[in-house]
Amino acid sequence: MAVETRDTTTTHTTRPAVRDRVASRTAAYGDSIWTEMAQMFKQHPDPVYFGDGSPAPEAMPVAQLRAASAHAWESAPKSLGYGESDGFLPLRELIVERMKPRGIDATAGDIIVTPGSTQGIELAARVMLEPGDVVILENPTFLGAIQTFEAYEPRFVPIDVDEHGMDIDALERALASEPRAKLVYTIPTFQNPTGSTLPLERRQRMIALAREYGVLIVEDDPYGELQYDGEAVPPLRALDPDVLYLGTFSKTIAPAVRTGWTVAPKDLQTYLLAARELIDIHNDRITMRTVYHTAADGYLDAHLPSARARYKSRRDTMLAALEEHMPDGVTWSRPNGGFFVWVALPENIDVVELLGRAARRGVIFFPGHWFYPRQERRNTFRLSFSTVPEDRIRLGIQRLGGVLRHD
Numbered sequence: 001m002a003v004e005t006r007d008t009t010t011t012h013t014t015r016p017a018v019r020d021r022v023a024s025r026t027a028a029y030g031d032s033i034w035t036e037m038a039q040m041f042k043q044h045p046d047p048v049y050f051g052d053g054s055p056a057p058e059a060m061p062v063a064q065l066r067a068a069s070a071h072a073w074e075s076a077p078k079s080l081g082y083g084e085s086d087g088f089l090p091l092r093e094l095i096v097e098r099m100k101p102r103g104i105d106a107t108a109g110d111i112i113v114t115p116g117s118t119q120g121i122e123l124a125a126r127v128m129l130e131p132g133d134v135v136i137l138e139n140p141t142f143l144g145a146i147q148t149f150e151a152y153e154p155r156f157v158p159i160d161v162d163e164h165g166m167d168i169d170a171l172e173r174a175l176a177s178e179p180r181a182k183l184v185y186t187i188p189t190f191q192n193p194t195g196s197t198l199p200l201e202r203r204q205r206m207i208a209l210a211r212e213y214g215v216l217i218v219e220d221d222p223y224g225e226l227q228y229d230g231e232a233v234p235p236l237r238a239l240d241p242d243v244l245y246l247g248t249f250s251k252t253i254a255p256a257v258r259t260g261w262t263v264a265p266k267d268l269q270t271y272l273l274a275a276r277e278l279i280d281i282h283n284d285r286i287t288m289r290t291v292y293h294t295a296a297d298g299y300l301d302a303h304l305p306s307a308r309a310r311y312k313s314r315r316d317t318m319l320a321a322l323e324e325h326m327p328d329g330v331t332w333s334r335p336n337g338g339f340f341v342w343v344a345l346p347e348n349i350d351v352v353e354l355l356g357r358a359a360r361r362g363v364i365f366f367p368g369h370w371f372y373p374r375q376e377r378r379n380t381f382r383l384s385f386s387t388v389p390e391d392r393i394r395l396g397i398q399r400l401g402g403v404l405r406h407d
């Protein structure tokens with residue numbers, strides 16, 4: 001309620017400052033992690049940075065993007081007016097074709113081109129959540145998803161993850177005891193941050209449970225095309241057309257093009273599209289054409305094998321360096337794809353204190369508590385290998401070993 005006080009020494013009416021009247025949900029928005037990261041970079045002249053979840057700069061198709069952009073501008077000025085909210089039709093058709101080999105059967109009408117899968121998460125939350133509704137998610141999970149959902153004031157029910165992804169028995173218990181459960185947010189393939197992949201049998205159980213309890217599965221799949229070894233497991237959306245699937249070109253082309261997509265269940269597409277129209281009308285129409293020309297004619301498929309080979313060899317270098325330099329009691333994941341290795345320390349080590357010392361020794365990573373909706377665990381961290389050349393990976397892990405051993 002607005003409070004108005006009369007200042008008796010002057011004739012002015014004083015009111016609370018606007019900054020004191022922001023919505024209560026902003027309590028969930030702490031300081032940006034980038035502020036904390038910026039401090040870390042000041043601690044050493046040449047830190048090895050294992051925080052970046054971008055593709056390798058060397059794996060970005062720069063020449064192709066430049067040529068594609070020139071091509072895209074040929075459509076101006078026609079393409080410079082307002083356009084269709086679901087996105088450039090040839091791009092949606094291309095997305096449909098690209099998903100077919102992974103078993104996803106969709107039409108261009110099921111797709112909305114979004115500015116990254118971040119907006120897909122936002123759309124799912126806008127369309128599904130009332131304050132107090134329950135969002136079930138992996139524990140740990142993608143920090144950006146936690147923050148996006150938080151704006152809709154849900155209650156989180158985090159479900160632990162092992163090396164095979166979400167614990168489905170715990171999911172079943174949660175669904176049975178949470179009548180307000182609306183949505184299961186999952187990254188089943190090369191998960192961020194653990195690198196784990198949910199096996200087929202767990203996927204089938206997750207889908208059966210979602211059907212039984214009438215909850216929406218939101219499948220976030222930025223890394224599915226970046227598999228280096230192991231068996232391919234079909235996306236959840238390939239097993240069930242009622243899954244809301246989120247894809248992105250952020251990891252296969254570049255995050256800065258801000259181009260991802262949703263594949264909606266039939267019943268939800270109208271709502272998602274209406275919500276999307278209200279947020280930003282549509283993606284940048286020139287960039288959608290640029291991405292289309294970059295990915296069309298098999299170019300992206302020709303480019304991806306060399307990107308995968310680069311990431312595989314960086315992952316192998318990181319795993320070998322961890323083997324060499326980590327002291328006893330430290331364990332880590334061995335992902336078959338994606339960008340991340342997840343490290344668990346003995347319980348008595350506080351990762352925030354460790355990060356402070358590590359930054360001074362020239363190695364920076366993302367502390368694990370950022371990825372838990374309740375921030376309860378402080379003995380884990382995430383290492384990203386995608387952007388770090390192999391000699392720097394070896395140097396960084398060697399430095400980290402020294403920090404852990406207090407050399």
Ligand SMILES: Cc1ncc(COP(=O)(O)O)c(C=O)c1O
Nearest residue numbers: 053116117118142192248250260
């Ligand atoms: C699981 C997950 N979802 C979504 C995103 C964001 O992707 P986009 O750039 O497509 O918004 C990321 C990026 O790190 C991610 O790891």
